[in-house]
Amino acid sequence: MQKLACPKCHLPLHLENKTYKCPNNHCYDISKRGYINLLLNPDKATNNPGDSKDSLVARKAYLNQGYYDAILNQVISMIETYKDHDDLSILDLGCGEGYYTKGLKEHFLSSDVYGLDISKVAIDMATRYRKDITWIVGNSKNIPIQDHSLDFVCALFTVVNKDELKRILKEHGYIIHVTANPHHLIEIKELIYDEIKVKSDQYLRLGFQIAHSENFVKKVNISHREDALNLLKMTPHYYHIKKEKRGVLDTLQGLEITIDIKITVYEV
Numbered sequence: 582m583q584k585l586a587c588p589k590c591h592l593p594l595h596l597e598n599k600t601y602k603c604p605n606n607h608c609y610d611i612s613k614r615g616y617i618n619l620l621l622n623p624d625k626a627t628n629n630p631g632d633s634k635d636s637l638v639a640r641k642a643y644l645n646q647g648y649y650d651a652i653l654n655q656v657i658s659m660i661e662t663y664k665d666h667d668d669l670s671i672l673d674l675g676c677g678e679g680y681y682t683k684g685l686k687e688h689f690l691s692s693d694v695y696g697l698d699i700s701k702v703a704i705d706m707a708t709r710y711r712k713d714i715t716w717i718v719g720n721s722k723n724i725p726i727q728d729h730s731l732d733f734v735c736a737l738f739t740v741v742n743k744d745e746l747k748r749i750l751k752e753h754g755y756i757i758h759v760t761a762n763p764h765h766l767i768e769i770k771e772l773i774y775d776e777i778k779v780k781s782d783q784y785l786r787l788g789f790q791i792a793h794s795e796n797f798v799k800k801v802n803i804s805h806r807e808d809a810l811n812l813l814k815m816t817p818h819y820y821h822i823k824k825e826k827r828g829v830l831d832t833l834q835g836l837e838i839t840i841d842i843k844i845t846v847y848e849v
């Protein structure tokens with residue numbers, strides 16, 4: 582059962598025909614594509630927040646080649662380890678174009694899976710994967726989900742708001758937090774920058790009880806030029822390439838890359 586909440590008054594939303602309504606009669610239509618726009622205008626930082634369309638298209642093409650499936654499988658195995666029943670409620674926060682969300686639903690078929698992103702373009706793309714996922718355009722600082730209704734929140738490479746996570750998760754709910762370690766995609770940084778500033782290993786600890794934490798490192802061979810270019814375009818590094826380094830892109834063939842991430846499971 583869906584646990585959506587009104588982003589204005591935070592009361593539960595109920596579906597009437599093709600419109601979601603709260604008890605205060607705030608109404609939200611389901612788009613033609615099947616997503617729900619629960620992003621309030623004052624929340625928007627710009628007219629089109631989130632990643633650019635080009636970056637999203639590149640991301641979709643790259644992820645669909647399976648190069649990052651090892652990351653998805655790590656997240657799935659963490660949920661398998663910590664779940665205590667089968668009909669879970671799972672939110673993929675900052676889901677982007679929805680590749681990981683789709684993977685979660687494929688694995689946890691009897692669960693309610695939500696994908697939320699601030700980008701309408703991203704969510705519009707995500708709806709093409711599956712219709713049995715609740716796709717939401719919304720703000721991670723004002724998550725339109727009812728209090729204490731979720732078993733798991735997955736946050737992959739995305740900014741999180743601690744108070745909101747605590748509010749939407751059930752007692753003994755879990756956060757699967759995936760963050761990049763300093764050597765993640767080091768080969769791409771070497772390609773683009775003259776000097777690599779390896780940041781210290783500090784990363785945002787969420788302050789909840791840590792149930793499990795591990796580093797996951799894997800080399801992945803990207804065999805096609807097109808896939809390597811897509812990977813570049815889905816990272817912020819691509820937009821920092823200096824003119825004199827642009828030539829690198831013309832001769833780029835395949836690439837061996839390093840996935841180096843930290844997976845932290847928090848119990849709330």
Ligand SMILES: [Zn+2]
Nearest residue numbers: 587590603607
């Ligand atoms: Zn309302």
